[in-house]
Amino acid sequence: MRKINININKKLFYAFLTLLALIYLIPLYMALVTSLKNPADINLLTSWALPKHINFGGFTQAFSLLKTDVSNSLILAFSATIISAFVGSINGYVFSKNKFKGSETIFTLLLFGMFIPYQIILIPLFQLLKTIGLYGSLTGLILAHVIYGIPIVTLIFRNFYDQISNSIMESGRLDGAGYFGLYFRLILPLSIPGFVVVGIWQFTQIWNEFLWGITLTRKSANPITVGLAQLAGGQAVSWNIPMAGALMAAVPVLIIYIFLGKYFIKGLLSGSVKE
Amino acid sequence: MPATISRIHKRDTIKSVLIVIPSIILIGIFVYGFIGNTIYTSLTDWGTKAGLALHPVKHFIGLSNYKSLFTGFIHGRFRQDLVNMVFYSIFLLTGTLLLGFFLAVLLDRSVKYEGFFRTVFLYPMSLSFIVTGTIWRWLLAPSGGVNLIPKLFGLPKSNFLWISNRQAVLIFNWQNIITILLVPFALIMIYLLIRNILKRNRNKVITYSILSLLSFLYIFVLKNILPPILPFKELHGFKLATIGIIIAAIWQYSGYTMALYLAGLRGLPASIREASKIDGATEFQYYIKIAIPNIRPITLSAVIILSHISLKMFDLIYAMAGADNINTGHPSINMYLTTFRANQFAMGAAMAVILFIIAALFIIPYMLHSHRERQGK
Numbered sequence: 001m002r003k004i005n006i007n008i009n010k011k012l013f014y015a016f017l018t019l020l021a022l023i024y025l026i027p028l029y030m031a032l033v034t035s036l037k038n039p040a041d042i043n044l045l046t047s048w049a050l051p052k053h054i055n056f057g058g059f060t061q062a063f064s065l066l067k068t069d070v071s072n073s074l075i076l077a078f079s080a081t082i083i084s085a086f087v088g089s090i091n092g093y094v095f096s097k098n099k100f101k102g103s104e105t106i107f108t109l110l111l112f113g114m115f116i117p118y119q120i121i122l123i124p125l126f127q128l129l130k131t132i133g134l135y136g137s138l139t140g141l142i143l144a145h146v147i148y149g150i151p152i153v154t155l156i157f158r159n160f161y162d163q164i165s166n167s168i169m170e171s172g173r174l175d176g177a178g179y180f181g182l183y184f185r186l187i188l189p190l191s192i193p194g195f196v197v198v199g200i201w202q203f204t205q206i207w208n209e210f211l212w213g214i215t216l217t218r219k220s221a222n223p224i225t226v227g228l229a230q231l232a233g234g235q236a237v238s239w240n241i242p243m244a245g246a247l248m249a250a251v252p253v254l255i256i257y258i259f260l261g262k263y264f265i266k267g268l269l270s271g272s273v274k275e
Numbered sequence: 276m277p278a279t280i281s282r283i284h285k286r287d288t289i290k291s292v293l294i295v296i297p298s299i300i301l302i303g304i305f306v307y308g309f310i311g312n313t314i315y316t317s318l319t320d321w322g323t324k325a326g327l328a329l330h331p332v333k334h335f336i337g338l339s340n341y342k343s344l345f346t347g348f349i350h351g352r353f354r355q356d357l358v359n360m361v362f363y364s365i366f367l368l369t370g371t372l373l374l375g376f377f378l379a380v381l382l383d384r385s386v387k388y389e390g391f392f393r394t395v396f397l398y399p400m401s402l403s404f405i406v407t408g409t410i411w412r413w414l415l416a417p418s419g420g421v422n423l424i425p426k427l428f429g430l431p432k433s434n435f436l437w438i439s440n441r442q443a444v445l446i447f448n449w450q451n452i453i454t455i456l457l458v459p460f461a462l463i464m465i466y467l468l469i470r471n472i473l474k475r476n477r478n479k480v481i482t483y484s485i486l487s488l489l490s491f492l493y494i495f496v497l498k499n500i501l502p503p504i505l506p507f508k509e510l511h512g513f514k515l516a517t518i519g520i521i522i523a524a525i526w527q528y529s530g531y532t533m534a535l536y537l538a539g540l541r542g543l544p545a546s547i548r549e550a551s552k553i554d555g556a557t558e559f560q561y562y563i564k565i566a567i568p569n570i571r572p573i574t575l576s577a578v579i580i581l582s583h584i585s586l587k588m589f590d591l592i593y594a595m596a597g598a599d600n601i602n603t604g605h606p607s608i609n610m611y612l613t614t615f616r617a618n619q620f621a622m623g624a625a626m627a628v629i630l631f632i633i634a635a636l637f638i639i640p641y642m643l644h645s646h647r648e649r650q651g652k
Contacts, residue, residue, distance in 0.1 A: 017381060021395040024526065027410045028398075030420065034413065044419025090294055098291040106299060108646040113306040115579070115638040117586040119610050119627040121309040123316060123620055147305045150298050179290050208403030210590040215615055225405040229594055232409040239413055246409045250402050257401040261394060264401065265534055 031243045031250075035059065039238035058240030059248070062231070066245055068220065069227030072138055073207055076223055080145035081202040084153045085195055087146065092157025092194075093183050097169060107158070114151035118211055121148075129216060136218035144216065145206050153198050156267060160194035161187065193263070200260055201267030204253045224249045310631065313624045317341070322619035333621075340625035346504050353626065354449055356604040358511045360633075363521060363605065364585040370525035371581055372574065375532025380562055382533070383540045393537070397530035404527070404587070408594025411523040412438065415595070437519035438596045438603065443512035450503045454494055461490035516602035520588070520595050527591075528584060532577050539570035579641050586634060606630050 034042060035058045037051040063070075095107050125144060126135065134140035164187070172186045213223040222230075228249050232242035257264050317340055321333040344350050378396055382389055399407060414420040415437035422433040447455060464487035471479040543566060551561045567574075589607040596603040598612055606626055614623030 013381075014387075017386070017392055020378070020381075021392055024395050024399065024530075027407065027414060027526070030414055031410045044416055045423070047413070047416075047419040048423060087298065091298055094291045094294050098287055100288045100291050103291070103295075104646065104650055106295065108642060108649075110298060110302050112638070112642060113302050115583055115634070115642070116306065116310070117583075117607065117627070117630045117634050119607055120313050120631040121305065122313075122610075122627065123614060123624055124309040124312040125305070126615075147301050150302060154298070179287050204401055208405075210403065210405050210593070211587075211611075214593075215611070225403050225590070228409060229405050232412070232594065233597060242409050243413065246406045250406045253401045253403075254398065257398060258394065261397070265397070265538075268400075268531065268534060269538055 031247055035240050035243035035247055037240050039240055042239050055240070058244035062241050062245040062248060065231060065241070066224060066227045066248065069222050069224045070248065072217075072221055073224040076138055076141055076145070077203050077206045080142045080149065080206050081199055083142075084146045084149040084202055085198045087150060088153025088157040088198055089188070089191055089194065090183070091150070091154040092161050093187055095154060095158045096161035097164075097166070097182075097187070098179070107154070110154060111151050113148060114155070118148070122211070122215060125212075126215060135216065136221060138217070138221040141212060141217055141221065141223070144212050145202075145209070149202055149205075153202065156198050156201065157191075157194055160191070160197070164190055196260065197263045197267045200256055200263050204256060204264070207249075207253055313627055313631075316621055317624035317628045319621045321621040322617075322623075323621070331620075336621075340622050341629070344622070344625055344629070348507075351449075351509055352601060352604060353606065353609050354509070355511050355514070355601070356606045356609050357629075359514060359517055359603070360585075360588075360605055362513050362517060363524075363588055364582055366521045367524050367528070367585045367588075368578060368581050370521065371528045371532045372577060374525060374529040375577075376536050376567075378529065378533040379536035379540055382537055393534070396533050399527040400531045402527070404590035405594045407523060407527055408591045411519070412595045415519045415523075436516075438516055438600065440514070440516040440518075441602060442515045443510075444515065446510050446512035449509040449511055450505050453504070454498055457490045457494055461487050461494065464490065514602045516596070516600070520592055520603055523595065524585075524588065524591055528581065532581070535573050535577050536570065539573040540566060543569055575641070579637060582637050583634070586630060 030047070033050055034047065036054050036056070038053060038055045038057070041052055095103055129135040129140040129143075134143065168186060169182060172182045177185060207223075208225065209223070210225040210229065213226040214229070217223070217226070228242065228245045231245050316333075318335055318337060319333040320336045320340075321331055344353050382392060386392065416422075417434070417436055417439070418432075421437070422435060424433075426432050464483050468480060468483040468487060471483060547565060547569070548561060551565050556564070586607060588605055589611070592598075592600075592603050592605050592608055598608050607630060610623050610626040610630065613619050613626060
């Protein structure tokens with residue numbers, strides 16, 4: 001009798017969990033079915049229904065409207081991520097393995113930059129970029145992402161290097177390796193998981209960023225988020241196009257997340273749980 | 276021998292300093308310098324005339340931008356934005372913490388296909404607010420999407436206006452804002468006062484009694500003597516148009532708290548759980564009485580990160596309701612409009628400073644706390 005009860009409970013439990021999962025998937029479903037519909041078939045009353053005919057027109061149109069934005073975002077995310085990963089690695093090496101007097105305080109002061117609402121630096125940033133002629137360009141945006149990325153990448157690498165035991169460093173020193181020898185020959189080869197975590201974290205953050213994109217770039221340098229917001233904000237567009245655009249903007253990060261989710265969660269935890 | 280070691284050590288320290296100096300300078304300028312610059316700008320009248328001019332006219336005008344934001348006739352929208360921000364933050368925090376903890380508890384047992392469920396609950400947070408906002412805007416359109424769900428159960432379709440709703444509840448008069456803020460403050464002070472009386476902590480008893488006396492002095496006496504902060508009645512409240520945005524934000528970030536809590540629950544030693552079982556505690560009691568207190572550091576960091584995210588609601592509101600929707604406004608949106616559309620840089624800077632101060636109230640104690648923990652290690 002008890003066993004049957006447990007079975008029923010188990011079934012109810014899984015049914016409930018599946019229902020929850022379905023609820024979480026609703027927006028994805030909605031974007032998918034709407035993006036594949038004919039503009040003429042898109043009607044709020046039948047918004048839940050599957051498309052009668054599959055029409056990829058939304059995707060081709062969205063792509064032709066957003067292709068500069070997509071390539072801007074790819075350039076932006078790749079270059080800013082690579083630069084800030086190396087900055088983070090060498091900084092993390094100092095703050096974890098070569099602490100000096102006052103380094104903890106400096107580290108805390110650096111970290112502060114990660115928690116500020118970016119509105120507080122937006123006006124001088126805008127002014128500075130205008131003065132040095134980088135306002136409106138992709139370079140200016142890359143610069144902003146690299147600089148304001150310093151705190152988080154330093155934090156992630158520091159936490160990562162804290163887990164590498166100091167005895168490795170000692171034996172390296174006994175073998176005669178110097179400061180940079182230790183870094184390049186010992187630490188850097190061990191850093192690949194750290195680079196993956198930082199790379200994924202920075203890439204998704206930069207790919208998804210919107211505020212700087214809309215305030216610091218001109219049309220020709222708009223990232224995908226800005227292009228999508230403008231596409232969806234226009235009144236006359238039929239809804240299959242912005243939905244297709246939304247999925248296009250979602251695909252790179254979703255792929256990263258689904259295949260490298262483990263590292264994504266690591267980045268997420270190291271950004272918040274400080275061991 | 277020791278001499279050479281210390282010389283090597285000294286040289287290494289110099290190298291370390293040289294490596295981090297560029298970062299220090301950059302953060303020094305781009306974070307601290309810029310914060311100072313924005314604070315200064317907020318004390319000027321930059322933008323009242325030709326704000327984008329090459330050499331804009333700026334005069335130092337003290338706190339008058341702040342004064343007009345809190346008490347000026349034309350800035351009623353900013354005050355409603357502040358009220359909205361409080362509700363956005365409270366609901367986002369409680370919603371994601373509760374739902375995230377609930378999901379973590381569900382998955383904190385040997386669940387088949389756990390990886391699949393975890394992925395499904397967490398995928399929204401990998402997306403941009405602009406992506407999810409675009410989709411949710413369609414889901415919350417007045418005559419479709421979510422409003423059609425009751426029809427699945429044979430009920431008439433809902434006509435709730437999500438984003439374009441103009442109604443508000445919990446309405447209050449801005450003239451009473453100080454009282455409204457002081458009442459909970461006074462109650463907390465009294466609670467702390469009683470606790471410290473019982474603990475016989477004399478210094479704290481004095482501080483808390485002064486603070487609670489002062490708040491009562493204002494609530495019962497000063498409020499009636501001082502002139503009202505606004506010369507006219509101005510109503511604010513919880514705008515129903517924000518509910519849809521709050522739901523979307525909770526949907527997006529509950530998976531994040533789930534992941535944090537799941538990591539925390541898994542990190543608790545199995546022996547605690549066994550011991551509580553042997554003591555006859557039910558599973559419910561285990562989570563409430565043992566797990567929650569033990570994962571408090573996680574709740575703390577989740578609160579900090581989420582309050583930071585709630586300041587980033589800018590993107591989500593922009594995508595779901597547009598920047599010009601008065602009912603769903605947020606100070607960050609207003610700051611954007613004031614600065615980059617109206618070119619009123621000084622007023623925009625004042626709004627940014629207000630946002631910053633609110634954020635700093637949470638961040639600085641947290642950072643000091645974790646700094647001390649790192650030092651102690």
